Amino acid sequence: MVTSGTRLATLEGMGKLAACTFALLVSGCNTVTLVDDIDLELDFSPLVGPSDDLHSPYVQGSSTTLFVHNTDSRQKQTGWTLESSAPSVFFISNVAHDSDSGRLSASGQALAAGTADLIVRNEGGDILRRQPIDVKVPDRVELLAHGQLLIGRSDHDADVTEARIQAGGTATYLARYWLGPQQLYGNGALSVMAPPDVDGHVEPTFLFENRDWLQLTPADVGTFTVDLLVGGTTPTHVAGLTLQAVPASDVTSIRILGMDESHASKGQWLVALAQASDAQSRTVFGVEYEWQIDGTTQLGLGDLYRYKFDPKLPVMLSAHVGGMFAETPIHSGGGFVDSTNNVGCSYTPGAAPTAGWLLLLLFWIYPLRMSRYIRQLLLAGSSAITDSHSTRASSLRPRE
Numbered sequence: 001m002v003t004s005g006t007r008l009a010t011l012e013g014m015g016k017l018a019a020c021t022f023a024l025l026v027s028g029c030n031t032v033t034l035v036d037d038i039d040l041e042l043d044f045s046p047l048v049g050p051s052d053d054l055h056s057p058y059v060q061g062s063s064t065t066l067f068v069h070n071t072d073s074r075q076k077q078t079g080w081t082l083e084s085s086a087p088s089v090f091f092i093s094n095v096a097h098d099s100d101s102g103r104l105s106a107s108g109q110a111l112a113a114g115t116a117d118l119i120v121r122n123e124g125g126d127i128l129r130r131q132p133i134d135v136k137v138p139d140r141v142e143l144l145a146h147g148q149l150l151i152g153r154s155d156h157d158a159d160v161t162e163a164r165i166q167a168g169g170t171a172t173y174l175a176r177y178w179l180g181p182q183q184l185y186g187n188g189a190l191s192v193m194a195p196p197d198v199d200g201h202v203e204p205t206f207l208f209e210n211r212d213w214l215q216l217t218p219a220d221v222g223t224f225t226v227d228l229l230v231g232g233t234t235p236t237h238v239a240g241l242t243l244q245a246v247p248a249s250d251v252t253s254i255r256i257l258g259m260d261e262s263h264a265s266k267g268q269w270l271v272a273l274a275q276a277s278d279a280q281s282r283t284v285f286g287v288e289y290e291w292q293i294d295g296t297t298q299l300g301l302g303d304l305y306r307y308k309f310d311p312k313l314p315v316m317l318s319a320h321v322g323g324m325f326a327e328t329p330i331h332s333g334g335g336f337v338d339s340t341n342n343v344g345c346s347y348t349p350g351a352a353p354t355a356g357w358l359l360l361l362l363f364w365i366y367p368l369r370m371s372r373y374i375r376q377l378l379l380a381g382s383s384a385i386t387d388s389h390s391t392r393a394s395s396l397r398p399r400e
Contacts, residue, residue, distance in 0.1 A: 031070065032070045032128040033070075034054055034082075035066070036053075036055055036067070054066075054131065056132075057136045057179075057182065057184050057185070058110040058136075058184065059138055059189045059230060060110050060112060060135055060137045060230050061186075061188065061190075061235070062110045062185070064186055066106045067103065068082060068120055078123070080097075080120060080123065080128070081095065081104075082095055082121075083118075083121070084116045085116050086115070088111060089114035090110055090118070091108070092118075111232050112135060112233050112234070114135055115133070117133075118130070135232075136182075137230065138179050138230060140238070141178075141228045141239050142175070142176040143159075145171075145283070146173060146174060146340040147273040147304065150271050151258055153257075158174075163226075163241055163285065164244045164285065165286040166250075167218050167221045167246065169218075169285065170215055171217075172213055172214070172215050173215075175213070175228075189212060189231055190202045190214065191228075191229045191230070192226060194216070194224070194226045197219045198224050199218075200214070203215060215343070220245060221246060222245050223243070223244055223245075226241045227240050250284060251278060251287060252279045253276070254276050254319060254321060254324050254326045255274070256273070256275075257272070259271055267310075267333075268308070269306055269307070269308055272306075272307070273340070274289045274303045274304075274319035274321075276321070287303060287321055288301040288302055289302065289303055289319040289321045291319055292317070293315050293316070293332070294315050294316050298335075298337050300336070300337040302338050302340075304337070304340060305319075305335055307330060307334065308333045308334050309332070311331050314331050315329070315332050316329055317330045
């Protein structure tokens with residue numbers, strides 16, 4: 001039996017639901033979220049401001065910038081705070097509000113393995129968002145060859161298990177962190193302990209990409225062990241990397257690898273990479289090359305040649321070292337010699353004039369700010385054909 005009291009309660013409940021629904025329609029549902037500035041897409045173009053998520057678990061020793069989002073644009077974040085439930089695990093500092101939008105941001109540091117809650121409060125102290133994050137210590141540091149990444153090769157192709165570097169030369173590798181099958185995220189975590197005959201250090205960024213770039217320069221021929229550590233409250237040894245420093249005479253062949261011109265648009269900047277190998281077909285890093293266009297020597301030495309694609313301007317590109325050379329046809333409206341070792345604030349293309357390089361860099365990078373689709377095109381890969389002393393090597397397929 002349905003009583004009058006039951007009917008009254010039902011009507012009141014329906015009235016409250018209708019009022020709530022009306023309020024949501026008028027004001028919208030405000031959702032508060034946390035995101036960081038970690039950019040997982042290695043496209044060498046700017047990620048302006050926040051990403052779209054928190055990239056937990058963070059690697060111990062890393063730093064990131066955190067942002068608070070709320071879906072109701074009319075609600076200001078002035079007076080809001082961001083805190084960590086476990087500052088010894090994940091420490092929050094530099095909490096700030098944007099002077100124009102009032103949006104909240106803060107710096108985060110992953111100090112020690114563990115779990116912490118990131119807590120957003122409004123000006124009254126009410127909790128608007130509580131989100132758990134993890135900090136972990138890796139058991140492996142994956143190293144990827146910088147040049148292979150620049151020309152859009154896969155992580156498998158770029159993976160480095162042994163650093164074979166010409167004595168006196170420098171090699172640059174991207175570091176990624178793993179705990180078993182799980183990738184750990186964050187930048188600024190890596191440090192190096194190298195023997196006296198090896199200069200080892202970490203560059204934190206390259207062309208808008210916040211990453212940890214390991215650079216190694218062996219002074220003499222020999223076998224060395226370079227220790228890789230992650231920071232935090234207590235720096236932790238993760239791995240020992242074997243470095244084989246070899247004489248220039250170990251290089252027996254060179255080849256040119258590059259990006260697929262058939263996917264390129266006129267005016268797009270492309271990259272060609274010269275790569276050396278020994279008699280056992282093992283890659284030798286740290287070799288610098290002289291580059292020629294149609295027999296004309298280009299300014300500077302390096303293992304990269306960057307050029308502006310023009311399908312109507314075919315030229316022959318060649319790389320030379322130690323009496324060996326490799327060549328491949330490309331379509332270029334101009335370019336310059338560069339190096340995979342030009343990272344961080346020291347980025348300059350060989351001996352090329354700085355002002356000229358900056359102008360080229362401006363016209364190369366500015367279009368990349370327009371869309372991720374264009375940035376993805378920049379990294380379209382291609383298959384490579386090897387070359388020996390004087391035979392032609394073509395890994396850049398011409399546009400049909």
